[in-house]
Amino acid sequence: MSGYLLSEGELLLKNTVRDFADKELVPRAAGYDESQEFPWENFKGLAELGLLGLGIDEKYGGSGGTSRQVAIVGEEIARGCASTATTVLAHLCLCAHFINMYGTEGHKQQFLPDLATGKKVGAFALTEPGAGSDAANMQTASKRSNGGYLLNGTKTFITNAPEADVFVVMATQDRSLRTRGVDALIVEGDSKGLTVNTLKGKMGIRASSIAEVVFEDCPVPEENRMGGEGEGFRETMQVLNASRIAIAALCVGIAQAAYESAVNYAKQREIFGKHVADFQGIQWMIADMATQLDAARLLTMRSATLRDEGQPFIKEASMAKLYASRAAVELSDRAVQIHGGVGYLAPTTAERLYRDAKVTEIYEGTSEVQRLIIARQILESDVF
Numbered sequence: 001m002s003g004y005l006l007s008e009g010e011l012l013l014k015n016t017v018r019d020f021a022d023k024e025l026v027p028r029a030a031g032y033d034e035s036q037e038f039p040w041e042n043f044k045g046l047a048e049l050g051l052l053g054l055g056i057d058e059k060y061g062g063s064g065g066t067s068r069q070v071a072i073v074g075e076e077i078a079r080g081c082a083s084t085a086t087t088v089l090a091h092l093c094l095c096a097h098f099i100n101m102y103g104t105e106g107h108k109q110q111f112l113p114d115l116a117t118g119k120k121v122g123a124f125a126l127t128e129p130g131a132g133s134d135a136a137n138m139q140t141a142s143k144r145s146n147g148g149y150l151l152n153g154t155k156t157f158i159t160n161a162p163e164a165d166v167f168v169v170m171a172t173q174d175r176s177l178r179t180r181g182v183d184a185l186i187v188e189g190d191s192k193g194l195t196v197n198t199l200k201g202k203m204g205i206r207a208s209s210i211a212e213v214v215f216e217d218c219p220v221p222e223e224n225r226m227g228g229e230g231e232g233f234r235e236t237m238q239v240l241n242a243s244r245i246a247i248a249a250l251c252v253g254i255a256q257a258a259y260e261s262a263v264n265y266a267k268q269r270e271i272f273g274k275h276v277a278d279f280q281g282i283q284w285m286i287a288d289m290a291t292q293l294d295a296a297r298l299l300t301m302r303s304a305t306l307r308d309e310g311q312p313f314i315k316e317a318s319m320a321k322l323y324a325s326r327a328a329v330e331l332s333d334r335a336v337q338i339h340g341g342v343g344y345l346a347p348t349t350a351e352r353l354y355r356d357a358k359v360t361e362i363y364e365g366t367s368e369v370q371r372l373i374i375a376r377q378i379l380e381s382d383v384f
């Protein structure tokens, strides 16, 4: 984004993260993609910069901060390594921010300092084999037992689960109540009856880990519930509304990296005695990429600004995620195209970005679900 749209402090933050990404994340991105290992070095480096505490209250070890700052940081991390951005945003925006928003004073004191400093890894477990877009159809049950709960059920596609020390888990006490029967529980990774089965073979963001998480009579103390009984689904929707802005920013970061790789290649590759960038057909592609990239970023920053100002932002956050995820997919496709055959083979950056981009139209609410949210917000409002 041009400097004039960011404050001086925001620009400084952006440049700091960009420098870190250029020195640390970019050089390791292809290796992590190849090895499919959790990006520990990146995670620890970002923790040292204090970035894992963004949006978490300072009294719990965080660095405070706005949605705009989270978006700026999310974009710059994703520009360097989309796997790392997915890892960090699941840890921060889904797990730590959930506890920051809905945890008791005791939860915050117990869990946030270690999450904010990266000593512990967080995960968020909502999706099940039979409940993705239809999340309220969940089967994972929290039955009352000895003054606490016993968890039984299976979550799937849970980012960071293989490494996670702290899980925020949604479970239902009564399926017939659908959204009103769900509790938000904090479950520690070493709990009895919790098994993690790592899933491999992702198309992209391959260094970001995911797993199936199985609960078999897993005991959870009653005091680990966040909010009142049956309030977990409403809380989840609030957390997802906010984290959608960060995911839109992640998409902008992928799109930015694709754009840079395409422009750089077009300016240096010579064919027919000219640079690829000299052909008008390629220039039009680049012009469209630049326009789409700016539009995605502006939508993202608008939704972040609205949230920071305490104004309604749900429709705008879904628009940003819907548009920016398409931009990430289309710009990475154009980047491969501009590279020709080279773009089809690893370790070209464009090839990795092309694979990394697709998941953004699926996770944290598919593009179809974003359209449902946008339409509902329009149709339920008097002002449209």
Ligand SMILES: Cc1cc2nc3c(=O)[nH]c(=O)nc-3n(C[C@H](O)[C@H](O)[C@H](O)COP(=O)(O)OP(=O)(O)OC[C@H]3O[C@@H](n4cnc5c(N)ncnc54)[C@H](O)[C@@H]3O)c2cc1C
Binding pocket: 090, 124, 125, 126, 127, 129, 131, 132, 133, 134, 156, 157, 158, 159, 160, 202, 210, 359, 362, 363, 364, 365, 366, 367, 368, 369, 372
């Ligand atoms: C890499 C990765 C990481 C993930 N990380 C996490 C995580 O950390 N925690 C977590 O809880 N989950 C996570 N997920 C799960 C993710 O959020 C779900 O995959 C997603 O919400 C879609 O659910 P589903 O896969 O069950 O698809 P389904 O719900 O089965 O959808 C199938 C298709 O139907 C479409 N569809 C659904 N409803 C409608 C409708 N009303 N109208 C039109 N079309 C519709 C969908 O858009 C999709 O195209 C992750 C997934 C992936 C792939």
